Structure formats: C-alpha cells, structure tokens
Amino acid sequence: MSPDMAFMLAAAAAFVAVGGIGWVAVGAAGDAQSKKRVNRAVGDGKLQRGKRHTSALDQAAQRKKQVQESLKDLEQRQRDQRKKTLTVKARIRQAGLSFTPATFWLISAGLGLAGTLIAFLTGQNLIVVGMVALVSTFGLPRWWLGFLRGRRQKKFTAEFANSLDVITRGVKSGLPLNECLKILATESPEPVRTEFEKLVEGIAVGVSLPDGLDRMCERMPLPELNFFRTVLVIQQKTGGNLAETLSNLSTVLRSRKMMREKIGALSSEAKSSAAIIGSLPPGVLAIVYFTTPSYMGQMFTDPTGQLMLLGGATWMFIGIMVMRGMINFKI
Numbered sequence: 116m117s118p119d120m121a122f123m124l125a126a127a128a129a130f131v132a133v134g135g136i137g138w139v140a141v142g143a144a145g146d147a148q149s150k151k152r153v154n155r156a157v158g159d160g161k162l163q164r165g166k167r168h169t170s171a172l173d174q175a176a177q178r179k180k181q182v183q184e185s186l187k188d189l190e191q192r193q194r195d196q197r198k199k200t201l202t203v204k205a206r207i208r209q210a211g212l213s214f215t216p217a218t219f220w221l222i223s224a225g226l227g228l229a230g231t232l233i234a235f236l237t238g239q240n241l242i243v244v245g246m247v248a249l250v251s252t253f254g255l256p257r258w259w260l261g262f263l264r265g266r267r268q269k270k271f272t273a274e275f276a277n278s279l280d281v282i283t284r285g286v287k288s289g290l291p292l293n294e295c296l297k298i299l300a301t302e303s304p305e306p307v308r309t310e311f312e313k314l315v316e317g318i319a320v321g322v323s324l325p326d327g328l329d330r331m332c333e334r335m336p337l338p339e340l341n342f343f344r345t346v347l348v349i350q351q352k353t354g355g356n357l358a359e360t361l362s363n364l365s366t367v368l369r370s371r372k373m374m375r376e377k378i379g380a381l382s383s384e385a386k387s388s389a390a391i392i393g394s395l396p397p398g399v400l401a402i403v404y405f406t407t408p409s410y411m412g413q414m415f416t417d418p419t420g421q422l423m424l425l426g427g428a429t430w431m432f433i434g435i436m437v438m439r440g441m442i443n444f445k446i
Contacts, residue, residue, distance in 0.1 A: 208334055210263040211306055219256065227252025240421045267306050268337060274307045275339050276372070279365040286358040292347075293318065310335055324351065339368050382442050389438040396431060 201209075203216045230251030234244045278299050285295035293315075300312040310331055317327040328344040346364055350357050404411040414420035 205333070206257075206260050206264060209267070209336070210260055211267045211309070212260075212263070219260070223252050223256040226255055230255075238416065240418050243421050243425060246425065268335065270304075271306050271310070271335055272337060272339055272372070274304055275337075275343075276365050276368040278303055278307050278311070279343070279361050279368065283358050283361045283365065286361070292357070306335075324348075339371070342367070385442040389435070389442060393431070393435045393438070396427070 203219055207214065207216065207219060227248050231244060231248040234247040239247070281299060281303075282292070282295040285298060286292065296311055296315050296318075300308060300315045302308070303311060313334070314327045314331050317330065318324060322330075325344075325348050328347060332340050332344055342364055346357075346360050349355075350360065400411070414424055
C-alpha cells in the first residue's frame with residue numbers, strides 16, 4: 116500500500132471517529148434536554164392536577180361551611196319561635212281569618228256576657244257564674260281559634276307533598292323556580308294556594324325569597340315548611356340539584372304522613388277508650404237528670420251540690436287532658 120493511500124485511510128478513520136464522538140455527545144445532550152422537558156411537563160401536570168384538587172377541596176369545604184351556617188340559623192330561628200308566645204293577631208293569621216284582634220275581643224266579650232246571663236238567670240251560685248263567665252270569655256273563643264288553626268294546618272300538610280312534586284316536575288322540565296311557585300299560587304287547593312300566592316306577591320314587590328319563606332313559616336309554623344325553606348335557602352347559597360333534593364323531601368314528607376297515620380291507627384283503641392271514659396260521667400248525669408229531675412235537682416240549686424259539680428268537672432278535665440297526653444303522638 117502506498118504512503119498516500121495509507122494517509123487517506125488514516126484521515127478518514129480519524130474523521131469518522133471525531134464524528135461519532137460528536138454524534139454521541141449531541142445525542143446525550145439531546146436526551147438530557149428531552150428528559151428535562153419531560154420532567155418539566157410531568158411536574159407541571161402534577162402541579163395543575165394538585166391545584167385543581169385543592170380548588171375542589173376548597174369549594175367543598177366552603178359549601179359545607181355554608182350548609183352548616185344555614186342549619187345553625189334554622190335551629191336558632193326555630194328555638195326563637197318556640198320561646199316566643201303567640202299573640203292573638205298571629206293566631207288569627209295562622210287560622211286563615213281576616214278580622215282584627217279588636218273584633219276577636221268583642222266576640223269574646225259578647226260570648227262571656229251571654230254565658231254569664233244564662234248562668235245568672237238559671238239561679239246558679241256566684242262561683243259557678245264566675246266560672247261560666249271565665250270559660251265563655253277566654254276559654255271558648257280561644258279553643259275555637261285553635262281548632263280552626265289546627266284544621267288549616269292539617270289541610271296544608273296533606274297537600275304540601277303534592278305541591279313539592281309540582282315544583283320538581285317544573286324544574287326538571289326547565290321552568291325557573293319562580294314560575295313553579297306561580298303555578299302553585301294559581302292551581303293548588305286551599306290553603307296551599309293562599310300561602311304561595313302571598314309568597315309570590317311578596318317576591319313580585321321586591322321581597323327576597325328567604326324573607327318571603329320566613330313570613331310564610333310564621334303564618335304556617337310547620338316542620339314540613341321549615342324543611343322546604345331550608346332546602347331552598349341552602350340551594351340558593353351553595354347550588355345543587357334542586358329537583359332531586361325536592362323529590363327526596365317529598366318522599367320524606369310522605370313517609371312522615373304514613374307514619375303519622377300508622378300511629379293514629381295503632382292508638383285508635385286507646386282513643387276510643389278515653390272517649391268512652393270521658394263521656395261516661397256526663398252521660399250518666401244527663402240520663403239521671405232527665406229521668407228523675409227531683410233526684411238531681413239539688414245538685415244544681417244547692418251550693419254544696421254546685422261545688423261538687425264544679426269539683427267533678429275540674430277533675431274530669433284534668434283526667435281527659437292526662438289521657439290525651441298519653442295517646443297523642445307527634446312526629
């Protein structure tokens with residue numbers, strides 16, 4: 116081999132060796148840069164996922180805090196309502212009546228005067244006359260008002276679950292909540308229609324939904340309506356699926372109604388026994404009085420007999436109240 120050929124081969128080998136070393140160095144540097152970019156991308160992805168996870172946790176914690184605050188406000192408001200004594204005006208409003216307290220007191224005074232005159236003209240003792248006047252003036256009108264109030268609340272409770280179903284179907288179909296409330300204010304049976312009509316009228320003149328629900332709960336102090344108010348207030352503050360929540364509430368209210376009816380059926384025997392025991396003494400007294408008036412007449416004319424009748428009526432009332440408390444279950 117000639118010297119020139121050997122020199123050319125040596126130069127080519129040196130060139131290839133230098134190129135290979137450079138290629139290896141460049142590849143190593145490229146791999147290092149690629150690894151850095153991959154690590155940076157992975158780190159950024161983990162950081163973004165961590166931030167999203169932290170943000171979701173913060174939102175959940177904030178929502179939980181708002182729900183707890185709303186429940187605390189509800190419990191405090193319910194305690195305040197239990198401590199507050201109902202006025203005559205509040206009782207009249209809850210009974211669904213429209214007259215003023217002055218009219219109520221005039222009616223009470225008229226009934227008291229009529230009862231006093233009847234007791235006085237029949238020759239009763241002054242103690243009996245005073246008791247009749249007291250019951251006629253303060254007992255009978257308040258009992259009548261309480262009876263109307265309780266009957267109206269029972270009607271509202273019986274129809275309220277159906278009203279929640281109307282709101283649920285309306286929300287699922289895309290209607291806003293205010294439109295669903297307007298439907299209840301126009302198509303629901305009484306007294307649900309009147310209460311939602313007042314709520315819608317208040318919202319139309321600028322009253323906020325929580326304030327309107329508070330006034331509605333004052334007019335109709337029922338646990339079912341308090342549940343409804345709590346659901347709407349929490350949903351307004353924290354969001355959520357209103358249709359599903361109202362559907363669950365409707366199921367709960369129907370379960371409460373079924374439990375109440377079951378308790379009434381199981382306690383019907385005790386109620387019948389209490390009614391028989393409570394009506395037996397007055398019934399025997401009436402039978403004896405109408406069959407032999409001379410035998411029972413002295414009980415109504417003699418002062419000792421009148422006191423005995425008064426004592427018997429008092430103990431009968433206490434016994435009836437005790438039996439009523441034993442068989443009256445509230446859920």
